[in-house]
Amino acid sequence: MIESDRFDANLTAFVLRSTGAATISSTEVVQSLWSGYGQIVRCHLTGGETQSVVLKHVRWPDQQTHPRGWTTDHSHQRKLKSYQVETSWYERYAQRCVDACRVPKCVAAEHRSDGVLLLLEDLNAAGFAGRRRSVGDAEVDACLSWLASFHATFMGEQPEDLWTIGTYWHLATRPDELNALDDSPLKTAASELDRRLSGSPFQTFVHGDAKLANFCFSLDGRSAAAVDFQYVGGGCGMKDVAYFISSCFDEDECERRASTMLDRYFEFLHEALKRSDKAIDSRALEANWRELYPIAWTDFFRFLQGWSPGHWKAHRYSKRLASEVLNSL
Template sequence: MSASSSPNDVASALLAEKGLQLQSLKVLQSLWAGYGFICQVTASPIGLAQSYILKLITPPPAKANDEGHIRKILSYQVEQYFYSHLAPHMPPSIPVAQCLASINHHHPNGTSTTAMLLADLKQQYPIAGEKREALSPTQVHTSLDWLASFHGFWWPRMKNMDRKALVRPPLEEVKMQRKNQDEMTVWLNGGYTYLATRRSEFNLLVKDNDAEWNESLTEWEEGDISLSEMVAAVLAPKPQGWGPTDDYQTLIHGDVKSENLFTSVAGDKVAFYDFQYVGLGLGVCDLAKLFTCSVPLSMLYSGDHVPRELPMQQGEKDLLERYLDLLKKTGQKSYDWEIFVRHWETALVDWLRFQASWGFWGNTEWLEARVRSILRDVEWKSGILGNRTYAETWSTVN
């Protein structure tokens, strides 16, 4: 596959591997910053045509120390690995798109061509989640069940994952200079908002003395370690050795929101897609974004106006209990409610740190009110501060 291959050329080559012939191709959208295309492909041998999705990534050459650019390139390779190597092991009860064929070619000019030919989810799940829109209550419950099943399935399997092959934060990954890019699997730390890769945004918050969250999240809490760094140290999976949440780490989607899923017409069936940031983490980190960005506020809080501080309400608790019950049932492991809530509230603080430094959207009043309440919880804070020595070690390498 040459660096100048067109979407038609790539689609035809991938289809040929399965004995299929391209009939038509329609570009549905461009990828971020012109890095490629999402295309709908129609193909068949002889007879009835079938619809597929081609995700074609043709980014410009890597730029030295451009963290965002490197993150994107790595994310597409991670997604390809997930669809090609991990997704086939998942049961049909956790639906994702089947990957029929894929390529990952590196060219002499420093560019690359990554492509995946995927089953078209809209054939079975015709309702697309809309950008930054709340889901219906039925869709919320179905999405929670999918996440609990996904996290539960991978939870007991994490002990068999080779952490040497996990993809490190972008700039760290570049320094590793892997001889074989095919040795990479998924992210060591799932998601794209964790502090180790968001230092530039965090530094803006540090300098913004007028911001409400400047003092509580960025000022030194113990020695020269901020609360945000202590929270990050608790949540971050470790490349080796022990971490405070190791027993609960699983594989997380990494970018859970309404626009990354399709549902049935009734909303009682769901399939997630866009696995560019799949990796190790606590399942509650996926929930923090889902609750803030895609769950109707009325399912989290029943009042007319969100107060300045807000402890957990019954609606939030009901959703969390539904998730945790299915997570434990699927994973066949124990997860004490008190520990789970501690992890959940820590994930909310970490998610707020990203929004406060990058930009707010979604149920922001609810999120901020919840975090104000969490930060006043002496028991929660003492638990975070109890990891001070561990946080100091984490901060020296991040």
């Protein structure tokens, strides 16, 4: 816990002005942002209608400290844009996410010369206090249902003021990692993988970082909300699904369960598209995206092999899919 008298006066004024609260009784650091770009802080309030909010306080660092050594200017500029994208997401799009793809409500946002302030609803107080390091069937269904509803909501729309192509590993935003890639066949195929994913006639918005750690759960695990929209943008929904599965399961579980999880995702997607009243041929969409699932996985594997060779996700299942995809190109 951090005592309230150590909370910056300007931040205090921003929170109180935005919420109408009288005081901040205490603050609690939820987590530090990647590479020293700030903190996420829970603020406990008194004297207003809201008992707590979450402040995402982004500060441009004087010196970058990436945990894996990636501290180029290109990396810095990508992070700057990611926080601008996240602010645009909350200001322009987040309110369209209904309960089926729950996100925190944006209380206030402010751009500053030294960073960004995002004041968000506290999902813990809204009934999503659960965090998971491992998942059962209920949590998997909750996340796949969330992704399906999210993809259905934004199906066919243009990502204005977001990433043109979402995900934090997108090829165009990762030239350093591509240059570091030693796998020649994968390196040669990188542009074709991207072309096929971007060439799908069924484009939507992707969360862009849909790992397990970015989902918050109801106490029974049957409902989920998502956070962290720095890499939201256009794309094929299989990118999110492949990445989510990779974040939850080891190679044996991926081999055993991936097919069933894809089936569940498409069940949820068909239902969500019906609710959305969008004129989409959902069976044609499913056929197209099923073909793109191994390509989406291989595209992420391509990034991993350049970014962190030997990463635990670069396992037998990843290598098998990549080999099959490369042989089919």
